[in-house]
Amino acid sequence: MDRETVRAKWLEFFESFGYVAEIQRVGDNFPEERSLRVLFGDVDHFDPDFALYVLEYPDQAIFDAGKAAVLDTLLPEQREKVEAYTSDLNIHITNLPENRYVDIALLHHDHVDRLISTTGIVKKIKNPEPFITEATFRCKKCGNLIKEPQSTLTETIKEPSKCYKEQRGCGKPLGMTAFDLVVRLSKVVDRQIIEVQSYGEKKEKTERKKIRAVLWDDLVDSVLVGDIIRINGILRIMPKKRGKEKMNRFDMLIDVLSVESENEQETKQGL
Ligand SMILES: [Zn+2]
Secondary structure (H helix, E strand, O other): OOHHHHHHHHHHHHHHOOHHHHHHHHHHHOOOOOEEEEEHHHHHHHOHHHHHHHHHOHHHHHHHHHHHHHHHHOOHHHHHHHHHOOOOOEEEEEOOOHHHEOOHHHOOHHHEOOEEEEEEEEEEEOOOEEEEEEEEEEEOOOOOEEEEEOOOOOOOOOOOOEOOHHHOOOOOEEOOEOEEEOHHHOEEEEEEEEEEEOOOOOOOHHHOOEEEEEEEHHHOOOOOOOOEEEEEEEEEEEEEEEOOEEEEEEEEEEEEEEEEEOHHHHHHOOO
């Protein structure tokens, strides 16, 4: 599916499943409220093929076309407010189907870049830190401001390869000019790394595997050590590093889209 088809699907979905009013309500409360909660079951009822696309290609479906469709649905003054703010309006997909559930110990490269759901007990919570998702640079030759989207998977900042003419720049490549980062004009959101361990009294100690997960923006500080949670998110891999060298082995982590509490459910099941 191309971007425009996916965007049109979202718009049709928002119309037919009552999300327009909800999006505009969040738009009214933005930036105090910054996330739209979408029940996966609604998307599935709307169009099972589209729902499958969302599960298989969440980066295109949610972060790209989905966010664009949310912006389209906002009232003009709300859209202006969201676009001028440092963080985006997030889409939190919740209640994934059981067939997307994967035990932490069984997560592997087949799941990379797909939407999955897993449960575990929170073992560690790191301090939140600001993270640049879209950097704004000033060209040292012409003074123009250039935007460069940043990968959420790398620790280093990506500079523009040139002073892009499409962004009204002078066209000089990096080397012929240099760029200064302008933090004040960049999109910055908080992120927090947590460590989650598979859970269940029946599990042997050796079966208890851990994984790191990244909470973004308003999900930061939403869990406590000891909480039993269900995480819905996208599995990522990052090359392990030895000093500055990237190695051919990978670390896995989950880019979290939503968190659901499992505490109550676990108690009911008497685990
Ligand atoms: Zn320039």
